[in-house]
Structure formats: structure tokens, C-alpha cells
Amino acid sequence: MTPPTDDLDAVPPGAGLRERKKAARRLALIDASHRLVAEHGLDAVTVEMICAEVGVSPRTFFNYFATKDDAVLGHRPWSLPEKTAAAFVAGGPSGVLLDDLVDLVVGLVAAPPPGSARMRRTLELAAAHPRLMAHHIAWMDRQKEQVERLVRERLGPAAAHRPDTVTALLLVCVHATLMRWDAAGGEGHVREHATAVVAELRALITA
Amino acid sequence: MTPPTDDLDAVPPGAGLRERKKAARRLALIDASHRLVAEHGLDAVTVEMICAEVGVSPRTFFNYFATKDDAVLGHRPWSLPEKTAAAFVAGGPSGVLLDDLVDLVVGLVAAPPPGSARMRRTLELAAAHPRLMAHHIAWMDRQKEQVERLVRERLGPAAAHRPDTVTALLLVCVHATLMRWDAAGGEGHVREHATAVVAELRALITA
DNA sequence: CCGCAACTTGCATTGACTGCAACTTTGCAT
DNA sequence: ATGCAAAGTTGCAGTCAATGCAAGTTGCGG
Incomplete structure (x- = not known):
């Protein structure tokens, strides 16, 4: 068959x-x-x-x-590369929280190659069928725990920010990045889109 | 019965x-x-x-x-008060996009009183059952369209920001606000929590 | 009181999903 | 190779969500 x-x-x-x-x-x-x-x-x-x-x-x-x-969504547990995770916890590549989030996003999104072609198909289907998008988002939310642990570790006990807020922000970044990547027809490196998203958030919030 | x-x-x-x-x-x-x-x-x-x-x-x-x-979730189409919507489109109460988002959040969350007691029960159930939380988030996402239209109108054609990014951010705010409100045992006005969330986002991004 | 439109309901059907118990395949050690 | 245990597959029977359809009921305006 x-x-x-x-x-x-x-x-x-x-x-x-x-x-x-x-x-x-x-x-x-x-x-x-x-x-x-x-x-x-x-x-x-x-x-x-x-x-x-x-x-x-x-x-x-x-x-x-x-x-x-x-x-249809081909979901499997997220897992970002050990290295990326460790780096982030240790204070991240750049030391600036928001910038380091970009790396996390890139790690999450770009890392697992069940084939990025497959991933695009998935995103397209999700975009077309609300129910799927729903599942997708819900699934991302479920992965939150994992990410939140990292954030918690990095922030330490004397956290200046609430970890859940940071995580929430991160998830938006991931989502927005994926959407852009898809909208761009899968062109370009994920990092570019992620960077753009963060830049825009910055502009938006400091406006 | x-x-x-x-x-x-x-x-x-x-x-x-x-x-x-x-x-x-x-x-x-x-x-x-x-x-x-x-x-x-x-x-x-x-x-x-x-x-x-x-x-x-x-x-x-x-x-x-x-x-x-x-x-179980008692979902019904969102509708924020005409007044709030109009004000936002016209340039918002304060004129600062992010601050005005707070008002939108408050309008969305606090407006319809199917009884805030009922709403708390709903949130609690959602917190306990992942599947429900999924539905909840999905549903919020579906309402996005409505909100996005407002954002689009306010930003106008020469948009400095991509509307979808703004909307995404707004949804996080709503979600985070609800979670806080619930975590606080339903105490306090929604506005306080919304304000806190936004403040934190600001701090976080400008750090 | 009449008649329309809005609702409700029973019936029959499809299809997702689960528990169970038997069966087949793979991994491993002799 | 040979045999055994663990991992994995399958059929079966059953529950329940969800939908279309065609008949009832009922609130509403004249």
C-alpha cells in the first residue's frame, strides 16, 4: 500500500x-x-x-x-539539546535574558529533525484547521513545565522575575517564530525569525 | 433532581x-x-x-x-464592552499601547459576569485537567481574531508592529492574568493582576 | 385562538478510544 | 543455533461522544 x-x-x-x-x-x-x-x-x-x-x-x-x-501533528516530547539547556541555565550565551531566550527558542524549534519538511506540513495543517492549532498550542503548553524548570534554575531562588511569566513569554516567542517561519514559506534560518520576533517585542514594550 | x-x-x-x-x-x-x-x-x-x-x-x-x-468550561463567545473596544481603537485610554492592553485584558476578563464564582470553578478545573486547559487555551486562541481586528484598526495601515505579534502578547497577558487571579484565590480586582503582569513584562524585557 | 418559527427530542449511525487476552517478534544468553 | 522473556501487535467487544434527520412541543405575535 x-x-x-x-x-x-x-x-x-x-x-x-x-x-x-x-x-x-x-x-x-x-x-x-x-x-x-x-x-x-x-x-x-x-x-x-x-x-x-x-x-x-x-x-x-x-x-x-x-x-x-x-x-497528524506528530507530537513527541520536546527535548532541547543538553548543551543549549546547560548554557542557558549557566547564564546564557549573552547574559541578557531576553536574548538568551532566542537561543532557547532556536534550540527548541530547530533541534529535532523529524524533518523540517514534515514540520512545515504540520504547521500548515495546523494553520488550516483550528482544531489542530488548538491541539498544537495545548501541547506546547504541556511542554512548559520542562522549560520552566530551566528558567527557574537560571533565575535562582532570589528570582527577580516570576518564572511562569518568563516561560509564558518564551512560549509566545516560540509560537510567533514558528508562524513567521511558516509564513515565510520555510525560508531562512529559524534564528532570523526568532530574532525578529524578540526585536519586535522589545520595540513594542518599550514604546 | x-x-x-x-x-x-x-x-x-x-x-x-x-x-x-x-x-x-x-x-x-x-x-x-x-x-x-x-x-x-x-x-x-x-x-x-x-x-x-x-x-x-x-x-x-x-x-x-x-x-x-x-x-464544563462554559465557553461562550467573548465580547468586550463596546466602549472599551472603541476607546482602544481610538488610541486607548492612555495612548501607550502596552498600558492600553491592560484595559483590554480587564475588559475581556472582568466584563461578562456569568458569575465570577463560576469562572473560578472553571479555572480550577482547567488547572486540574490538562485536557481542559488545552480546550481553554484553544478557545482563547479562537477569540484572537476578534481582538486582532481591534489591534489592526488601532495600529492603522502603516503599522509599526505586526498585529499578530501584539495579539499574541495580549493573549499571554490575559492568560497570565487569569492564572494569577486564580492563584490569588480570586482575591483582588482583575486590574491589579493585569497591571502586575504588564509591569513584569516590562521589567523583563528592558532588563 | 391560529400559525409560524424556534426548540426539543428520540432514533439510528459513525467513529474515536480502551481493556483484555492471545499471539508474534526481537533481544539476549546459553 | 535454541530457547526464553520482554516488547509489541492484533482482534474483539464495549463505551461514549457527536451528528443528521424527522417528528413532536412550545413561546410569540397577530
Whole structure:
């Protein structure tokens, strides 16, 4: 059914067969859902269809994703590179909180390459379907914890700012950056967009 | 079944019987869902239960709310007072964009009294159930359009800032304000919290 | 009191999602 | 290789949210 675009071993760097198969299936499911949604529209696509396309039982589908929408969005836990995280906690590349947030954003957004093409498709779908955007935002919010821990560590106990506010701001940056990146047709490095966003916020707030 | 806490006519200011009944039912459904969720937990509560509690058909339930979660959240389209909106578009109370955002926030949050008690219950539930928080955020995002129009009008064609960025910032403010208000146990005027949030953002960005 | 429009309701249906128990595959050690 | 345990897959049966449709009810204006 599925043209094996992703060869089993084409997917992950190292690790056992089990891992690879799993990752491959996961991507296959995501891609299949994208294809089908593009063709039939989000609501017309059923889990069954996606499974048929990939050749997997519907029951299995839910071993991979909690919901249909999660598959379309291809969500997986965020994880930003150790190095970036450590640097940020230690006082960040620049020492200026806001600027360092940019690096965090870049780390979060640009880091994991489940393929940036895939990511663009995801963003486009999200932009088209409010429900998906909803899920997307909600998911970002869930990742907040993780980020907030970093912020907390960096600020230390004698925090001049409330960590949750900082985090909230960070999430806006991420979101705005992604939207710009998408609006720009996926052109340019994420960093440029992130920088632009922060610059604009600065201008806006000091106005 | 339901102790008629809200008398029919206790609910809305004017208008015909039809309207009043509708509003009353709406609130009854919301309250019933709150009661049931508090007792059994979100996932254990079915639409049927809620309906039984209020004495309406399940089918009717969906004439009032698109989803079960919407009922719990008691969402209805935002509408900020004409006056506030007009003032903002005209250049806002203070003329400083960021400060005027505060007023917008207050207008949005404090304006509609479906009862602030009800609102607190809602926020608490949202805080407890990630899925609800997701819906809540998603819903806020959907209202964005409305707000963004205002921002666009105020900024005019020669916009110094991208409206969507401003709006994004506004939404963070709303969210942060609500969270603080809730964290404070519903104490104090919304405006105080909103002001605090903005002040902090300022400090944070100019640091 | 009549008739329209607004609502409500039951019925039937689809499709997401879950728990369970059996079955298959992979990883690993002998 | 061979065998075993853990990891993963699948079918089945069931619950529940959500929707379209076609008939009832009911508030409202004349």
C-alpha cells in the first residue's frame, strides 16, 4: 500500500532493530495521515484509513498516538539539546535574558529533525484547521513545565522575575517564530525569525 | 433532581421568556457538569449524566455546547464592552499601547459576569485537567481574531508592529492574568493582576 | 385562538478510544 | 543455533461522544 518512502534503516541513527522499526512506523503513520488529510480533509480521514494505508491494525495506532490529532501533528516530547539547556541555565550565551531566550527558542524549534519538511506540513495543517492549532498550542503548553524548570534554575531562588511569566513569554516567542517561519514559506534560518520576533517585542514594550 | 439554584428569572436582565429559559438551561448544564466533575472526575462524567441531572435530552445538550468540555468550561463567545473596544481603537485610554492592553485584558476578563464564582470553578478545573486547559487555551486562541481586528484598526495601515505579534502578547497577558487571579484565590480586582503582569513584562524585557 | 418559527427530542449511525487476552517478534544468553 | 522473556501487535467487544434527520412541543405575535 505504502510506497516505502522511508526505508527502515533510513530513519534513526543507531540502536537496535526494534527501535528502528518503531520509529519508522511512527513516521509512516504521520506521513500517511498527512497525505490523507491533504486529500480528503481532516474530518473525513478516519484512523482506520490511516492504518490501512500503513498496513497496521487500528489498535496498534493507539499504541503510538493517544489521539488521531496527535498523529497528524506528530507530537513527541520536546527535548532541547543538553548543551543549549546547560548554557542557558549557566547564564546564557549573552547574559541578557531576553536574548538568551532566542537561543532557547532556536534550540527548541530547530533541534529535532523529524524533518523540517514534515514540520512545515504540520504547521500548515495546523494553520488550516483550528482544531489542530488548538491541539498544537495545548501541547506546547504541556511542554512548559520542562522549560520552566530551566528558567527557574537560571533565575535562582532570589528570582527577580516570576518564572511562569518568563516561560509564558518564551512560549509566545516560540509560537510567533514558528508562524513567521511558516509564513515565510520555510525560508531562512529559524534564528532570523526568532530574532525578529524578540526585536519586535522589545520595540513594542518599550514604546 | 437539580435544586433550582438559579431561578429562571434570576438569570438575565431583560428579554422574553424564551431567552431566559435558554440562558437558565445553559447555566444549569454548566453547573451540573461542575458538580458532577467535582464528584466523579472529568472522565467519569458522561453527557448523559449531566443531562439527567438537569432533565434534558442528550440531544439537546449538543444544541447548547459543541462538546462536553465546552460545557464544563462554559465557553461562550467573548465580547468586550463596546466602549472599551472603541476607546482602544481610538488610541486607548492612555495612548501607550502596552498600558492600553491592560484595559483590554480587564475588559475581556472582568466584563461578562456569568458569575465570577463560576469562572473560578472553571479555572480550577482547567488547572486540574490538562485536557481542559488545552480546550481553554484553544478557545482563547479562537477569540484572537476578534481582538486582532481591534489591534489592526488601532495600529492603522502603516503599522509599526505586526498585529499578530501584539495579539499574541495580549493573549499571554490575559492568560497570565487569569492564572494569577486564580492563584490569588480570586482575591483582588482583575486590574491589579493585569497591571502586575504588564509591569513584569516590562521589567523583563528592558532588563 | 391560529400559525409560524424556534426548540426539543428520540432514533439510528459513525467513529474515536480502551481493556483484555492471545499471539508474534526481537533481544539476549546459553 | 535454541530457547526464553520482554516488547509489541492484533482482534474483539464495549463505551461514549457527536451528528443528521424527522417528528413532536412550545413561546410569540397577530
